[in-house]
Amino acid sequence: MSSPDLKNEINAAEVEPLLPIEKKLIGWSLGLGLALLAILITVNHFVPIQL
Known part of the structure; x- marks a missing residue:
């Protein structure tokens, strides 16, 4: 049995475009993270942590 070469498999794979819902989820995730x-x-500026 021959094992498939991973590099050849990755290079042979077709690039799939992102679906609209995936783009929306990425946008929401980035926006939520930045917000x-x-x-x-x-909050840290107005209520600084005092040790």
Whole structure:
């Protein structure tokens, strides 16, 4: 039995475009992450952590 060469398999695979729902999910994820980061920075600015 011959084992398939992984490099050849990857190179032979066709590139599939993203579906519209996948693009929407990526956009929502990035937007939510940036919004939460901005909220965290704002809260940290007004209520700094004191040890």
